[in-house]
Amino acid sequence: MASLDRSLIAGLSVFEGIAVADLDRIVGQARSIRIARGQSVFEQEQEARSFFLLLDGHVRVVKSTPAGHEVTVRYIGPGELMGIAGALGRTTYPANALAAADCVVLAWPSHLWPTFATSFPSLSANTYRMVGSRLQDAHTRVIEMSTEQVEQRVANALLKLVKQSGKKIEEGILIDFPISRQDIAEMTGTTLHTVSRLLSAWEDQGLVKSGRQRVVVVEPHRLVVVAEARGSKS
Amino acid sequence: MASLDRSLIAGLSVFEGIAVADLDRIVGQARSIRIARGQSVFEQEQEARSFFLLLDGHVRVVKSTPAGHEVTVRYIGPGELMGIAGALGRTTYPANALAAADCVVLAWPSHLWPTFATSFPSLSANTYRMVGSRLQDAHTRVIEMSTEQVEQRVANALLKLVKQSGKKIEEGILIDFPISRQDIAEMTGTTLHTVSRLLSAWEDQGLVKSGRQRVVVVEPHRLVVVAEARGSKS
DNA sequence: GATGGAACTTGCGTTGGATCAAACAGGCGC
DNA sequence: GCGCCTGTTTGATCCAACGCAAGTTCCATC
Known part of the structure; x- marks a missing residue:
């Protein structure tokens, strides 16, 4: 040592x-x-x-x-x-x-x-x-x-990763290691296809930027809103 | 004491x-x-x-x-x-x-x-x-x-309860405390409706007998088959 | 034994995501 | 620089399960 x-x-x-x-x-x-x-x-x-x-x-x-x-x-x-x-x-x-x-x-x-x-x-x-x-x-x-839809689960997973391993860069917060759509799918119990669609949609809305094995969360606050939406029913 | x-x-x-x-x-x-x-x-x-x-x-x-x-x-x-x-x-x-x-x-x-x-x-x-x-x-x-369908999850839940708290009676194995459809739904992340449908179907096939807050597993082996079915894909 | 409430059943329309399929990058080795 | 492999995008289709709704059965209580 x-x-x-x-x-x-x-x-x-x-x-x-x-x-x-x-x-x-x-x-x-x-x-x-x-x-x-x-x-x-x-x-x-x-x-x-x-x-x-x-x-x-x-x-x-x-x-x-x-x-x-x-x-x-x-x-x-x-x-x-x-x-x-x-x-x-x-x-x-x-x-x-x-x-x-x-x-x-x-x-x-x-x-x-x-x-x-x-x-x-x-x-x-x-x-x-x-x-x-x-x-x-x-x-x-x-x-x-049990209680959330795929969209919320993926949003939560990203937020968790950001909290755990987020690195501030000029565009936003980068998840600081290579992570694929497949990896995110395996975390959230969905398919890479659905994850890809969600990330594309969020990218259009300016919430995230992502590419090959790389995700940057641009607007964490708005992603939190996504993560909390809908779950309300009671 | x-x-x-x-x-x-x-x-x-x-x-x-x-x-x-x-x-x-x-x-x-x-x-x-x-x-x-x-x-x-x-x-x-x-x-x-x-x-x-x-x-x-x-x-x-x-x-x-x-x-x-x-x-x-x-x-x-x-x-x-x-x-x-x-x-x-x-x-x-x-x-x-x-x-x-x-x-x-x-x-x-x-x-x-x-x-x-x-x-x-x-x-x-x-x-x-x-x-x-x-x-x-x-x-x-x-x-x-993440990987199983509702039917397998419910079957697994029942088998787990049987293993943990099963009591042998003449009809089969009774889950030895009052348990409702709603309770089973909350264990498996589904709705009481779906649980009810599954139990009814299984009852028709002679796998279980169930009533108000009461479930008896008649044929555990066949329930195991249900629990393991379909999951195969890879 | 009538009344009310909880638990359960069942049918039907809707839909979120999976599945299937095909095409499109980006990076690496040669 | 060219091809190849891996990762990604996007469209089209399908189905398991949910949500809603109406009806039934069982049990407790008065």
Whole structure:
């Protein structure tokens, strides 16, 4: 571990409340890995030998169904943990993790988790807080799928991506990694055709600009309006 | 706590690997509560003062959207924990919990959790294993909503309920608590009309028998076939 | 045993999106 | 610079499921 890594890492929310000396002990046991775009970090059903912290890049977590469908469960951004199957009593990974862009990750052997959890209560608390918020997210997804139309779901997905990985550029806010219509479709439970039509329509209205594997949200506020529309019925 | 409670409780998977003496210390700090059918155990956004273990009955966990829709997140059966917001770093409950039948629960003050977690590592491990499997379930729900048709989703929901709370009777397997078409619709993201139509069709085919707030699955195997049909495309 | 309300059934018209199909870029290797 | 592959656009058609509406059955209560 280069020492400049450490200063970056200390600010991450996973390590909030952890003493600097402890942080060294934790990070010292990780190895740092580079993963090229398109490569997988870990794979569904594989034995969960390691857990990971994403330092740089973006990872797409995908589940495959027996019938051959692929559903994107979530995107992981810098500073987030992934592959923590061990902390949840699983021995295999529940999904595939694919690098959506070139990535740098820290990897720890899974067997270290129990020790970490008892030695560093803050780490444990922070991790389970994150798990809790993922559970929340998943439930929110279920609710969106149950109650919203495709248009709202796609708008919400874009807004979520913007919030998580938006980068301000002159035209608006760019989603800072390559993302295709197909990817968005897999996040929202629709088809690339419908996503394409929606993006085209929004482009005509000046809400977004998009091209090949690239989406820029020009007017987030108006997109929020789209995301909230119609859902009212009660 | 009556002593016969303790023998029942010792067998629950949450308490697996916990010494009898410890179990007494844990259960000794709980109070036991009866909740009548239709009453709520806890409510969305309420401050999470307690966490609960369901001893008897069934609880329906429901989320309400701002737009006034209700989505059933899951059914809790005997032996399961609920309201463990505290263990996941939340201060409020994320959903409403309604007694689907008369219930008996144990309740602990939330502030005991951190102590429990450090004093009884097995309890902590068991709890987070359960959280992990709920996260899994939620992701499975998302995938079902994305890739399956209403018919498969309803079939799967019934099979899940049968597995969780099925009671063998002469006609087949009864779902052992009152459940309406509306409830099933809220679990599967559809309308009571569609659920009613499906159940009627299945009844004609001899797969199920159903009536007012009551569903009996007569031929689980054939329902499995329905649940798996069509999804094949790839 | 009459009354009222909740749960359920069923028919019909409508429609949001999926599916099918075909053509059109943009980037990369040679 | 040319072709190829992958990602994207756009049109046409179809159908599963929703929304609406009317009617029925069951249960609780007085």
